[in-house]
Amino acid sequence: MNIDAVTFYVAAALALVSAIVVVAQRNPIYSAFALIVTLCSLSAIYGILGASFVAILQVVVYAGAIMVLFLFVLMLLNVRPEERFAGESLRFKLLGVGLAGLLAAQVAYVLWRFAPSGVAAVFDASSRPVARILFSPQYLYVFEATSILILAALVGSVALARKDA
């Protein structure tokens, strides 16, 4: 096994285990930390696949920025570990199993339908090609519209948070 394969399996195992911890853990703080681990291991997998730019964005945006906000809220509100939910547990469990089955079926269908044929198409996902696609006429307007949307959301949240407004 070469070093890429070893790194991939380690990162993939870490991503899976921590993703399970996110769901299974009753303490929301631990869940948040496990989610950070998941995001970082996914970023490692992107890095191995040669998409270093995407890998870094994953860490900067999700692990670095969004999760900090999650943690802030959890810590400031002092959220307690979840209590076990009493009553109607069987109905919820059946619903959960049904939804999980549906998801598994979808994943299986996609894997079967679009099975990778040998080597995946080589796409250089470093910063320059990604930028060329993002700012090509095809995506430029969508990209700019998204930016304006985010800016509007930002201004809106500040306006809502102002006490004297």
Next chain:
Amino acid sequence: MQQELAITALKVGVLLNLLLMIFSGMTFIERRLLAFMQFRLGPNRTGPFGLLQPIADGIKLFFKEEVVPEGANKWIFIAAPAIAIITAFLSVAVVPWGGTVTFPHWGILPDFLEGRPVLLQIADLDIGVLYLFALSSLSVYAIVMAGWAANNKYTLLGGLRSSAQMFSYELALGLSWIGIILLAGSFRFGDIVRYQDGWFWHWFLFKQPLAFLVFLVAGTAEANRTPFDLPEAETELVAGFHTEYSSMRFALLQMAEYVHMITISAVGANLFFGGWMSPVAFLPDSPLWFILKLAGFLFFFVWLRGTLPRFRYDQLMDFGWKVLVPLAVLNLMVTAVVVVALQ
């Protein structure tokens, strides 16, 4: 392949040891320099001129009792210093310490090392600057975790303050780099440094003076140094997020802060002062120039600490968001227009 791995491992080993040496040296130099600036003597009893003081400190910290406070979240409390030091060391991986140097033919090295050119940088990533940005955003977690896990209101306040501060100033820090990236046309540290070849007026310090000012202020805040050391404002918060830490865990947090300062200094030397490029066109480029510039930055940080009083917290936040970020954006816009106009 294995040779490449061996060389990388060698570089990692050398750099780690070098960093630890700079760290312990800096604790001593900082105390002596501060004492000099304040008309005191500073630590001068251990060894000649007190030179063995860092070793004595290390031994002392090593033999102290490790205390985990009652009611603390034990695992997160233990993990926080580890994460602090890991993110601090990882971020040094992309910082170049020099150009390519060639191993001499001494005849004592293993065969594959003899006369082999080696890049003085662990990972020459094509997105090096972004990588650094990502890791500095991850390093916030160590402080949040340390502050929260100790189950103490002072540490929690210190942790929250610190993360809010690092968060706000990170933005200005990142924006101050983008003008340089636009001019150099690359995220790669090596390309940015080579762009500043020649006389010293080719340095980005003179092409991006506003960005340099923003970088200097935001970098000081990012490294939690005075006048931005609010997280550990001892008059109000005991010692901030590391109040409850003792022994080697305390030492690790301290080490992480110093490594941060060294990283910020190294980045400043590379991005604004031409890294290992010599300031005079006819003198050879050499890692020594880089060391000199690094030392200049480190001295500057100590000098600041000996000179300036601490900010008030609301002033700090106001300054970050209402002055630094707009300045950085203005600089970015002007730079972008100039770059497009010159094309």
